[in-house]
Amino acid sequence: MRSFDEVMAGVQRAAIAGHVRPDGDCVGSCMGLAAYLRANYQVKVDVFLDPLPDSLEFLVEGKEINPKTDETVRYDIFFAVDCADKKRIAADSRLIEHAAKVINIDHHISNPLYGDINVVEAESSSACEVLYGLMDAEKINRETAICLYTGMAHDTGIFQYSCVSPLTMSRAGHLLSFGFDFSQLIMSSFYEKSLSHQKLLGIALMKSRILPDGLGIWSYVTLADMEAVASSSMEADGIVEELRNTKGIDYSVFLYELEPGTYKVSFRSKGKVNVSQVAVAFGGGGHVRASGCTFVGKTPDEIIAQITEQIAGQIHD
Ligand SMILES: [Mn+2]
Known part of the structure; x- marks a missing residue:
């Protein structure tokens, strides 16, 4: 066509x-x-x-x-x-x-x-x-x-x-x-963002951690975090990009709780890691530098452990 x-x-x-x-x-x-x-x-x-x-x-x-x-x-x-x-x-x-x-x-x-x-x-x-x-x-x-x-x-x-x-x-x-x-x-x-989004971003940045490979940064927000600043998952957009903007890192992973026990995961990469492949491995999809997937029934620590393993396989391939 x-x-x-x-x-x-x-x-x-x-x-x-x-x-x-x-x-x-x-x-x-x-x-x-x-x-x-x-x-x-x-x-x-x-x-x-x-x-x-x-x-x-x-x-x-x-x-x-x-x-x-x-x-x-x-x-x-x-x-x-x-x-x-x-x-x-x-x-x-x-x-x-x-x-x-x-x-x-x-x-x-x-x-x-x-x-x-x-x-x-x-x-x-x-x-x-x-x-x-x-x-x-x-x-x-x-x-x-x-x-x-x-x-x-x-x-x-x-x-x-x-x-x-x-x-x-x-x-x-x-x-x-x-x-x-x-x-x-x-x-x-x-x-322009609402004040509640800005506060949610603040929580995510405060909780962020560099991953063991030294290339990635990750963070998460729970439903309780969103409630504490009168925000919602509708306002989680843009946070994964802010994480990626951190100097010295290549990719960011951001998790936010959509409903109890269900996390939406977003990935952004500056190029070393193909985050489309990572998301697809967990049933999601997207682009080489921007992708996403969803996890059900796992804690943020369990989710990031699985993701880290998947990315390590890709870096060593
Ligand atoms: Mn599009």
Whole structure:
């Protein structure tokens, strides 16, 4: 598939869904694609998204999302965007099973190509950038541009990570030409944090430890930690990057308790350790420098012991 024209002929009803625990790229790609399809095709578009962090609400303001649908609805086309794992698509799985065609648009190297059509570009910075490549640049409107720019900026750490290419910048440059307040957009959606998040970050930094290999740093927060500062797991994003910023280390591991005894684990690497492989070994996925997985029924110490062993195997390979 090279363009949306190829798949949209005759389509009357389309659905779009992102992944659970949506981030900027997920929301930007869902809302950007919806705006593009509505503007350029005669199609009814339903968007399914999990609850968003407040900082991304501006992308859905005034838009209808999560329409009440009968689970027997048969969509002509179902777009799963930014979803490396079919089980993590934030929509009723029956809607996906009943859809005439599933289009999987993503940039995660671990994506198993579960769609009828798969556009998975692991070298792309973001799902938003993959979408841009499938769109006719002349038919992009301001609303789409704001959504795609937000997603590209978020998944690249504001155009800083190694996934940024000259093409990423020229595409982002075109999106900027729509004249929105990109400084304010990045400040409010990326940098500004609630006081409770800042306090949770403080706890995580205070508890951080260097791993025995001297390359890694890790930390964790429990439900009790979150409760103590009136925070929640919704505010755990960004902490693993702060850990990675520690001078002299190569990778960071951050655990946060999602529900009693269940820990979500995030990895970031500066390059020596392939954290995609580590996450995949524990049933997760992601990218070479950013990945994640989930552990059930283990303590933070047990989890980090298993992870350390897995990483040691990789370093010595
Ligand atoms: Mn993404």
